Amino acid sequence: MSAKIINLVLEQGTDFQSTFTIYNENGSRLNLFNYTAISYIKKSPYSSKTYPFTISFPDRPQGKIMVSMAKTETSLMEGGRYVYDVVITSPSNYNTRVVQGSLLVTPGVSIWATTM
Numbered sequence: 001m002s003a004k005i006i007n008l009v010l011e012q013g014t015d016f017q018s019t020f021t022i023y024n025e026n027g028s029r030l031n032l033f034n035y036t037a038i039s040y041i042k043k044s045p046y047s048s049k050t051y052p053f054t055i056s057f058p059d060r061p062q063g064k065i066m067v068s069m070a071k072t073e074t075s076l077m078e079g080g081r082y083v084y085d086v087v088i089t090s091p092s093n094y095n096t097r098v099v100q101g102s103l104l105v106t107p108g109v110s111i112w113a114t115t116m
Contacts, residue, residue, distance in 0.1 A: 013071055013108040015068070017066055019058060020098070032060040032065065033061065035057070039055055051077060077105050083101070085099065
C-alpha cells in the first residue's frame with residue numbers, strides 16, 4: 001500500500017482536525033482494530049523540530065483515522081510550508097505510511113489582535 005498524498009491547510013491559532021479513510025490494496029476499507037499510529041509535522045523531512053498530531057480512531061472498522069491539534073499548539077507554529085505523514089502500526093508490528101503531504105500554516109490576524 002503506497003501512501004496517499006493529501007495536502008492540508010492549518011490556520012495558526014485555531015483548532016485543527018482532519019479525518020482520513022484508509023483502504024486495503026483491494027479497495028476495501030482497512031479495519032484498524034488494534035492498530036496504533038503516529039504523525040508528525042516538520043519544516044522539512046530533515047528538520048529536528050517536530051510538531052506532533054494527536055491521533056484518534058473515530059471508526060476503526062471503517063478505516064477512519066483522525067489527526068488533530070489544539071489551538072494552543074497551532075499558535076506555536078510559524079506561518080509557512082511544512083511536511084507531514086501518518087504511519088500506522090499493525091497488531092503484528094508492521095509499519096506503513098498511509099498518508100503524507102505538505103501542510104500550509106496560514107498566519108492569523110484576529111487571533112493575535114485579541115491577545116495584545
